[in-house]
Amino acid sequence: MTLYEDLEYRGLIKDKAGDNLEEIINSCDKTFYWGTDPTANSLHIGHYSSLVTAKRLAMAGHKPILLVGGATGLIGDPRPTAEREIIDKKVLEENIKGISKQVKDIFKNISNVEVVNNYDWTKDINIMDFLRDVGKYINVNYMLNKDIISRRLDTGITFAEFAYTLLQGYDFMHLYQEKNCIMQVEGSDQWGNITTGIELIKKKLDKEAYAFTMPLILDSTGNKFGKSEGNALWLDESKTSSYELYQYLLNSSDEKVEEYLKVFTFLTKEEIEDVMKKHKSEPETRIAQKTLAKEFICDLHGEKSYNKALKISEILFNGKIDELDEDELKDAFKSVDSFDLKLDIDLVDILVDSGVATSKRQAREFIQNNSITINGKKETDINKKITKKDLLFDKYLVIRRGKKKYYIGK
Numbered sequence: 001m002t003l004y005e006d007l008e009y010r011g012l013i014k015d016k017a018g019d020n021l022e023e024i025i026n027s028c029d030k031t032f033y034w035g036t037d038p039t040a041n042s043l044h045i046g047h048y049s050s051l052v053t054a055k056r057l058a059m060a061g062h063k064p065i066l067l068v069g070g071a072t073g074l075i076g077d078p079r080p081t082a083e084r085e086i087i088d089k090k091v092l093e094e095n096i097k098g099i100s101k102q103v104k105d106i107f108k109n110i111s112n113v114e115v116v117n118n119y120d121w122t123k124d125i126n127i128m129d130f131l132r133d134v135g136k137y138i139n140v141n142y143m144l145n146k147d148i149i150s151r152r153l154d155t156g157i158t159f160a161e162f163a164y165t166l167l168q169g170y171d172f173m174h175l176y177q178e179k180n181c182i183m184q185v186e187g188s189d190q191w192g193n194i195t196t197g198i199e200l201i202k203k204k205l206d207k208e209a210y211a212f213t214m215p216l217i218l219d220s221t222g223n224k225f226g227k228s229e230g231n232a233l234w235l236d237e238s239k240t241s242s243y244e245l246y247q248y249l250l251n252s253s254d255e256k257v258e259e260y261l262k263v264f265t266f267l268t269k270e271e272i273e274d275v276m277k278k279h280k281s282e283p284e285t286r287i288a289q290k291t292l293a294k295e296f297i298c299d300l301h302g303e304k305s306y307n308k309a310l311k312i313s314e315i316l317f318n319g320k321i322d323e324l325d326e327d328e329l330k331d332a333f334k335s336v337d338s339f340d341l342k343l344d345i346d347l348v349d350i351l352v353d354s355g356v357a358t359s360k361r362q363a364r365e366f367i368q369n370n371s372i373t374i375n376g377k378k379e380t381d382i383n384k385k386i387t388k389k390d391l392l393f394d395k396y397l398v399i400r401r402g403k404k405k406y407y408i409g410k
Contacts, residue, residue, distance in 0.1 A: 001269065002026045003060045009269055010262040011215065012053050015191045017198055018210030024183060025212075028061035032183035033175055035067030035118075035168075037076060039087065041098035042236035046224055048300070049217040049263055050187045055107060056266070057185065063112045065181055066103045070096050070119030072168060077193065078148045078161040102235060106300070114179075118171050121178075134170050137203045138196060146192035165196045172197025176209060183210040217263055220253040235300060241331040242297050246309035249293040250286065254279075257288040265295035319400070321376035326393045333398065333408040341397055341409030347374070347384040354407050356399055366401060373400040 004025045007013050024030055034054040036047055043051065058064040073092055076084035087095070100115050107113040143149060143165060149157060172194070175181035184194050194211045201209040216224045233248055234240040252260055257279070261272050279288035297306040312332045315323050324332060339354040348363040350356075351372070357363035364382045366372050372379050374390065375398050391397055397409040 003028060003057070006269070007053070007056070007212075011259065012056075012263065014188045014213045014215045015194075016212040017195065018183075018208060021210050021212060024210050025057075029063075030183055031063040031065060031175075031179055031181045032057060032185055033065035033067055033172075033181050034185050035069060035171065036099065037069040037073040038092055038095035038099050039073065039076065039084075040234075041095045042234045042239055043099060043102055044235060045233040046187075046217070048235060050185070050214050051103070051106065052264060052299075053214050054185050055110070058107065058110045058113060059266075064107065064110070064114070065175060065179060066107065066113060066115045067171065067175075068096050068099050068103070068115065068117050069171075070117040071122040072118060072164065072171070074119075075160045075164055075167070077164050077168070077190075078152055078157060080148065080151055082155070083158060083161065098236070106235075116175075118167075118174075121174050122167070122170070130166075130170075133204075134166050134173075134200065137200055138166060138169070142199070143196075146196075148189075148192050165193045168193040169196030169200045172209065173200045173204065176201050176205065176207065182208075183212075185211070186213055188213040188215055214263075217259075220256050237301055237305065241334055242301050242305040242309040243312045243328075243331045244335060245297060245300075246293045246306070246313060249296055250289045250313070252289050252292060254283060254288075257292055260292050261288065261295075265292065266299065267291075267295060319373065319376050321398050322392065326395075329392060329396060329398075333396075333406060336406040336408055338408050338410065341386075344385065344387055347372075347379065347386055348382060350386055350397075350409070351399070354399065354409060356401050356407055371402055374398070 001009065004013075004022045007025070018024060032054070034051060036043065054064050054066070070092065073087060073095070074089070076087070078084075096117060100117075104113070104115055143162065144153070146165065149162060149165070152161075168190075172181075172184055184197065186194060191213050194213065198209045198211060201207050218224055232240075233245060249260070258272070258276050261267060261275065265272075267275070275288050275291050279285075293309075294306055297309060308328065308331075312324065312328050315321065315328075316332060321329070337355065342350070342353070347367070348360050351363035351366065352358070352360055356372075357366055367379060367382050367384075370378055370380060375392055375396075386397060388394060395410050399407045399409070401407070
């Protein structure tokens, strides 16, 4: 397949601009840009779906410019429902550093990548010049017709957010002029801003620019991946461990896993088809989900992190918690219910205090019914007293109720 055909096979082309876009993509020698605003100090999996597409283009030979929006981040692009909160400038600076490093790491094996900050070329522009050089070329009616703006008219939109599309459009024109960047690649929620840039380039420079967007990737509940949705999976391993990411991907639904393999991995069409064939013949093995988790984590964090996640998963599955080292234990139980541990008291009291049981009677029943495991070992003594010698690394008490429900005391 050509590069364009491969992108289409993976479902990565939604909106597109430019009469000969397919030819431009297949040339594999053009400069393009992908951008994000630094609203946090890490990107999340929602960003990665489009960022990995940019990486595909780069691996094929195109030159990527990765833009971190130090200027646009001061305002924030309009949300569908409400005004964004203004980010403190010091926080924004830290976010820029974090994301800039992150995108460099993701593209570390690609030699021609360039990371830029749009604050560098906008900080010295005065309002009169901006209105003359940019605002003069974009009609207000054109802006009002943009979906993200029109949806906010009833509830209200500030001029700052209304003008955001001009800033992003100016970015495209600036990169076109200064770096011969002729194409923009983003998620489909940025289409309105992309077309503003194309319009500026056409009206002011009398040149043609190109773009395509990727559909937003949704989870199994139909929500997009993002921190505003409350389900952020961060690309920073210190915020979302590889084990947490592994577990999430391993639990991908059968209905979504093929889509995720196409979007998030660099497996070929033939390799994906082979994986799905095996998966459909033996769905209980979850080979598609396991392949997705391996390919995703190895590409993002490396094979060492993947092996660590796999080890933790296998140990927890077998209940052998004492085989985890301290870092692995912290990763494994980072997101489980935790409680303040008190020593030299009865286990029955700890089960009640921690919320494992609702009463002492229920706690005793759990113990007598072999439902309670302490640090990987079944506990059947209702008179058991917890002391320091029962702790892992002299700090932690891991309680499992039943087969899957974990609690950690520390």
